[in-house]
Amino acid sequence: MSRQQDAATGSPRIVREIRINPIVPSESVLVATARSMRPKKEEAPAVPDLRPRVDTCPFCRGNEAMTPPPIARIPEGDDWQIRIVENLYPVLGDDHADTPHAFGLQQTIDGYGRHEVVIDNADHGVRIHEMTIGHLSVLFSTFRSRMEQLYHSDDRLKYVLVFKNFGPAAGASISHTHSQIIAMPVVPDNLQAEVRNSTAFYQAERQCIFCCLIDEAMTFEATLYDRESGEVRRMINPGQFVIERSRRFIAIKPFASRYEWEVHILPLTHQADYIDATPEDLDDLAGILKRTMTRLHAVLGGVQYNFFIHSLPHGQEYAGSSPAFHWHIEICPRTSIPSGFELGSGLFVNTICPEDAAGRLRAIILPE
Numbered sequence: 001m002s003r004q005q006d007a008a009t010g011s012p013r014i015v016r017e018i019r020i021n022p023i024v025p026s027e028s029v030l031v032a033t034a035r036s037m038r039p040k041k042e043e044a045p046a047v048p049d050l051r052p053r054v055d056t057c058p059f060c061r062g063n064e065a066m067t068p069p070p071i072a073r074i075p076e077g078d079d080w081q082i083r084i085v086e087n088l089y090p091v092l093g094d095d096h097a098d099t100p101h102a103f104g105l106q107q108t109i110d111g112y113g114r115h116e117v118v119i120d121n122a123d124h125g126v127r128i129h130e131m132t133i134g135h136l137s138v139l140f141s142t143f144r145s146r147m148e149q150l151y152h153s154d155d156r157l158k159y160v161l162v163f164k165n166f167g168p169a170a171g172a173s174i175s176h177t178h179s180q181i182i183a184m185p186v187v188p189d190n191l192q193a194e195v196r197n198s199t200a201f202y203q204a205e206r207q208c209i210f211c212c213l214i215d216e217a218m219t220f221e222a223t224l225y226d227r228e229s230g231e232v233r234r235m236i237n238p239g240q241f242v243i244e245r246s247r248r249f250i251a252i253k254p255f256a257s258r259y260e261w262e263v264h265i266l267p268l269t270h271q272a273d274y275i276d277a278t279p280e281d282l283d284d285l286a287g288i289l290k291r292t293m294t295r296l297h298a299v300l301g302g303v304q305y306n307f308f309i310h311s312l313p314h315g316q317e318y319a320g321s322s323p324a325f326h327w328h329i330e331i332c333p334r335t336s337i338p339s340g341f342e343l344g345s346g347l348f349v350n351t352i353c354p355e356d357a358a359g360r361l362r363a364i365i366l367p368e
């Protein structure tokens with residue numbers, strides 16, 4: 001059965017192919033939809049903790065004494081809705097006395113940095129899709145201003161990573177909704193690869209690869225050559241990877257999605273640095289993120305996920321990549337546990353054809 005026939009009947013497509021990630025080819029994905037190809041164990045659904053307040057929770061309002069003093073409260077005062085504190089168990093922290101050692105192949109970089117927790121909401125059990133657009137807009141502008149402050153605070157901080165873990169399968173250890181900000185002394189490898197490859201693409205094509213991907217997602221057109229019949233066909237299927245296009249953003253299902261329900265959100269007009277997002281941009285982002293999380297929640301019946309912001313790193317060596325790199329949010333729902341095949345091969349295995357997943361997410365009817 002060809003993929004075109006499947007598309008025509010609307011039944012799930014049978015695909016078994018390695019899809020090369022156009023931006024980071026080393027993060028390629030084996031899309032294998034046949035049941036027999038399923039090497040994975042499904043992640044057990046977590047029982048959601050929907051309580052509005054928990055007496056023993058350090059992130060609940062009224063329990064502020066259980067955390068280090070706040071770095072920021074929004075709004076100021078006891079009625080805060082968002083609160084930023086130092087992480088009690090930081091993965092990176094202040095300088096320590098010993099200088100980094102180097103012995104043979106054991107090279108290290110001092111684990112200097114900042115690790116902060118953003119308590120997303122005063123309500124303990126509220127989920128992202130249940131927060132108001134107004135609240136989410138304030139949250140995303142809090143991320144923006146904190147990133148800016150951290151970059152300005154110390155030249156040794158090379159990257160500020162904003163991310164969220166939700167649910168035990170995604171590594172969240174405290175059930176109260178929260179995000180994290182880690183300011184690091186190095187630029188993460190995956191981000192370096194994105195910047196390096198998009199810069200090389202820009203040098204060759206004078207275009208941003210992310211802008212090209214957005215255009216392609218909206219107007220997909222391909223020339224197909226059938227090896228057996230010799231027939232040449234054009235396949236035009238606009239929007240098959242698009243989940244939603246808002247005024248300023250687009251939510252897309254990447255062609256080479258590592259995770260079955262992975263969704264990326266990108267600004268429609270070119271913007272390299274998240275810090276350049278305007279308040280109007282962040283209002284619109286809040287809306288499309290809320291709707292995307294609503295869709296994921298509806299399809300999966302509760303979603304455990306990680307999301308993170310990839311933005312152009314600061315520093316001289318990255319300034320030239322501003323026309324080439326395009327900031328984005330990657331949402332990675334956790335529905336299965338990586339297998340030995342994935343760890344051993346470095347190939348992600350995706351058992352749902354991304355086009356079909358996009359179709360199912362798009363079909364969700366959103367509440368007014």
Ligand SMILES: [Zn+2]
Pocket residue numbers: 053054057058059060061123124176
């Ligand atoms: Zn709480």
Ligand SMILES: [Zn+2]
Pocket residue numbers: 208209210211212269270271324325326
């Ligand atoms: Zn762009």
Ligand SMILES: [Zn+2]
Pocket residue numbers: 194310328330
């Ligand atoms: Zn990225």
